[in-house]
Amino acid sequence: MNTVKVNSVLLTADGTPLKISLARAQRRSKIIAFLMVTPLLVFITIAFLVPITDMLLLSGNNEIVQRILPKTVETLQNWDETSGKLPDEIVFAAMVEEIKKAKIAKKHTRVGQRLNYESSGFSSLFRKAGRKVQKIKNPPYKEALIKSDKRWGKVETWQVIKQFSGKFTDGYYLAALDLTRDSKTGNIESLPSKDSIYLKLFLRTMLLSSLITFLTFIIGFPISYLLATIPTRISNTLIIFVLLPFWTSLLVRTTSWIALLQQEGVINDFLILVGLIGEDGRLAMIHNATGTVVAMTHILLPFMILPMFSVMKTIPPSFMRAAISLGAHPWRAFWKIYFPNTVAGIGAGSILVFIIAIGYYITPALVGGSSGTFISNRIAYHISQSLNWGLGAALGVILLGIVLAFFVLYDRIVGIDNMKLG
Amino acid sequence: MSKSDAYVSFQGVQKSYDGETLVVKDLNLDAHRGEFLTMLGPSGSGKTTCLMMLAGFETVTHGEIILDGTSINNVPPHKRNIGMVFQNYALFPHMTVNENLAFPLQVRKMSKSDIEDRVKKALDMVQLGAFGTRRPMQLSGGQQQRVAVARALVFEPKLVLMDEPLGALDKQLREQMQYEIKHIHENLEVTVVYVTHDQSEALTMSNRIAVFDDGVIQQLAAPDQLYEKPENAFVAQFIGENNTLNGKVLGLDGDICTVEVEGGEKLKALAVNIQGVGFDTMISLRPERVMVNPESGQCSSTVTGKVEELIYLGDHIRSRMNVCGHDDFIVKIPNSADHAQLQPGDTVQVGWKAEDARALDVLVS
Ligand SMILES: Nc1ncnc2c1ncn2[C@@H]1O[C@H](COP(=O)(O)OP(=O)(O)OP(=O)(O)O)[C@@H](O)[C@H]1O
Ligand SMILES: [Mg+2]
Numbered sequence: 119m120n121t122v123k124v125n126s127v128l129l130t131a132d133g134t135p136l137k138i139s140l141a142r143a144q145r146r147s148k149i150i151a152f153l154m155v156t157p158l159l160v161f162i163t164i165a166f167l168v169p170i171t172d173m174l175l176l177s178g179n180n181e182i183v184q185r186i187l188p189k190t191v192e193t194l195q196n197w198d199e200t201s202g203k204l205p206d207e208i209v210f211a212a213m214v215e216e217i218k219k220a221k222i223a224k225k226h227t228r229v230g231q232r233l234n235y236e237s238s239g240f241s242s243l244f245r246k247a248g249r250k251v252q253k254i255k256n257p258p259y260k261e262a263l264i265k266s267d268k269r270w271g272k273v274e275t276w277q278v279i280k281q282f283s284g285k286f287t288d289g290y291y292l293a294a295l296d297l298t299r300d301s302k303t304g305n306i307e308s309l310p311s312k313d314s315i316y317l318k319l320f321l322r323t324m325l326l327s328s329l330i331t332f333l334t335f336i337i338g339f340p341i342s343y344l345l346a347t348i349p350t351r352i353s354n355t356l357i358i359f360v361l362l363p364f365w366t367s368l369l370v371r372t373t374s375w376i377a378l379l380q381q382e383g384v385i386n387d388f389l390i391l392v393g394l395i396g397e398d399g400r401l402a403m404i405h406n407a408t409g410t411v412v413a414m415t416h417i418l419l420p421f422m423i424l425p426m427f428s429v430m431k432t433i434p435p436s437f438m439r440a441a442i443s444l445g446a447h448p449w450r451a452f453w454k455i456y457f458p459n460t461v462a463g464i465g466a467g468s469i470l471v472f473i474i475a476i477g478y479y480i481t482p483a484l485v486g487g488s489s490g491t492f493i494s495n496r497i498a499y500h501i502s503q504s505l506n507w508g509l510g511a512a513l514g515v516i517l518l519g520i521v522l523a524f525f526v527l528y529d530r531i532v533g534i535d536n537m538k539l540g
Numbered sequence: 541m542s543k544s545d546a547y548v549s550f551q552g553v554q555k556s557y558d559g560e561t562l563v564v565k566d567l568n569l570d571a572h573r574g575e576f577l578t579m580l581g582p583s584g585s586g587k588t589t590c591l592m593m594l595a596g597f598e599t600v601t602h603g604e605i606i607l608d609g610t611s612i613n614n615v616p617p618h619k620r621n622i623g624m625v626f627q628n629y630a631l632f633p634h635m636t637v638n639e640n641l642a643f644p645l646q647v648r649k650m651s652k653s654d655i656e657d658r659v660k661k662a663l664d665m666v667q668l669g670a671f672g673t674r675r676p677m678q679l680s681g682g683q684q685q686r687v688a689v690a691r692a693l694v695f696e697p698k699l700v701l702m703d704e705p706l707g708a709l710d711k712q713l714r715e716q717m718q719y720e721i722k723h724i725h726e727n728l729e730v731t732v733v734y735v736t737h738d739q740s741e742a743l744t745m746s747n748r749i750a751v752f753d754d755g756v757i758q759q760l761a762a763p764d765q766l767y768e769k770p771e772n773a774f775v776a777q778f779i780g781e782n783n784t785l786n787g788k789v790l791g792l793d794g795d796i797c798t799v800e801v802e803g804g805e806k807l808k809a810l811a812v813n814i815q816g817v818g819f820d821t822m823i824s825l826r827p828e829r830v831m832v833n834p835e836s837g838q839c840s841s842t843v844t845g846k847v848e849e850l851i852y853l854g855d856h857i858r859s860r861m862n863v864c865g866h867d868d869f870i871v872k873i874p875n876s877a878d879h880a881q882l883q884p885g886d887t888v889q890v891g892w893k894a895e896d897a898r899a900l901d902v903l904v905s
Contacts, residue, residue, distance in 0.1 A: 241624075434628055434630065436626045436627075436628055436630035437628070437630055437632065439595075439597055439617075439624070439630070440626055440630035440632075441632070441643070442597075442617045442618045443595055443617060443618070443620075443622060443623070443624040443692075444623075444624075444644035444645050444647060444691070444692075444695065445618050445619075445621065445647040445648060445695065446643070446645055446647045447618055451618075451648065452593065452645070455632055458634045459632075459633065459634060
């Protein structure tokens, strides 16, 4: 093509700047490329981004109090909760009116339930109020409501209502971190250690996940090395055995661990047969942390082996030979030359296993008992049983945060672009 | 040369990978101290295998390899003190150039200052003094190659093995590196065993060349000997360009035999490798030894040839002719002031001296 140089802007033969005609020429292929990723984009948005955003919002959402008790909340703004006095009549009047309304819409228990997360007793308080307010016809509402239940006459009750009347709340997050806000002073304090559950659970989840990651590494490294160094024909066959777990149902694999590890199971029977333990000394290896670790190590092993294998495959055998020919003992050659070159694979495998493990649900639920459950089991409990979605969402967001933190950490240390997954 | 002169010596070495076929069949080969010995041969002829046995990465199935007077069959590779340059260089990507070079010295527990000195000296030797802190990936192919050479030499081994070290370089760089490696060899007086399947590389660099085929050394000789006096048909064909004329030995008079070639012509040739009168033979003739329209008495054999094709190559003109029924007979005509002016289709006389036509064995193909 003829190019004309005018004022240092390159022009094509017909005089349009080169950059513009290049962009025009590429526009079509850009549109096609975009069209090709559109289905994926739509899918990811619907199936991933929207639910996660929803969860993020849910974890801080506190609309319910304001929505059902709007006037009460509004009038409460003028009350000084530190004064030690009860709110004015106007607040009580609003409350009575709004509970009446909510009772008809059958929504009054929802507020009670929400506030019950923060301070137990609210659930029954609102349920009872729902029944009693119908009889309250005339002012003064204050006395009438207190007569229906003494708790309405306590300053703390109103403090809690005011504290959790905002559109947003950090209450779920505080609860998820075993913290509480003192309703009088507003200070954040940690729960006494006998009441704290979630921090322990987070800690256990991370510790067991680390242990599982470590075990998959210890078991997976020699296997990957073997697979990468034997002739391709044999390694292709052996890879099938590595992949075999992928093709069997997760449930089947987990339950077969139960059959193996339970007190009346194969391993205990064998140990008794050999005489290592007595009949009354049967080992508890399932429905506890051991069960979770064993079963999950097994399940996650391929996620460790495959990235390590694919990295080791790219290390030419001449590296070891070169190191040995330079005088290094084979062990030293392995440690100084071969091993450092596998780090990208180890990193990829570890982060993969760790991230999958930290959010694993089904296996800990089946074989974890009470000492081997993970934070995700607790999240599932709040989502499907206690129906405290806000707390479940807050726990989920914290879990997401931890995963992202590890990702960033990994990026700092190894570099994401060094990650080789296959 | 006497046996004691040999620094490296393969003695009746055989190698089989699968227990069924011999990849190396009865190899006997000596390399002298300070020699540049090249193993040259087609792909799959067992060159790398020999080198790997010498380095200790492959076991010897039978026979013995002697290094400096002692058998090294049972010496593990890391104790052999043999430098090695690999085809893909095998530079350690997670180390800088300096660290790569320091590695063999650290293994030998040298002091830090000694290591620094040696690394610097070795890098200067390959003109890469300024590149010490780079990673191998940040170097060009030629620079990586030099680092690999420097690393194989930095611990001052007496013997260096190189397995097609220039195979990955382009032609120009390869030629430049050939000279550099040759000069390094001359300066350091190390013994080099070099593997290549590029014959011009072998001819440029070597003191002696061992031509391999099918696990057997076909000929071991200095480059000029190999080119000018091939001892069998394989070597004649493999090294350089070669015209072949098949025929039957009619008579033998001292060194010179008479051969009747396929067209019925009777030619004189040097009897190098013939079984005797009455047997088939192959005459090998270098294209540059053929004279066009020779003066009478200059040649012992003269035949007519028909010019089929001419290619102008600057310093010489390559002419493909039909001679004695072969239409792939090549003649190189030097581009001298008075060279014969030919046209395709011309019929000319071509001739050569009896010593330049070598009667060899017949390749079974
Ligand atoms: N590890 C091995 N296992 C089995 N057979 C092998 C092995 N290495 C080489 N061979 C066989 O031995 C023969 C010689 O191989 P070798 O690598 O020595 O050839 P080479 O002369 O170096 O060839 P090239 O010029 O292609 O490098 C070949 O037929 C090859 O298939
Ligand atoms: Mg080879």
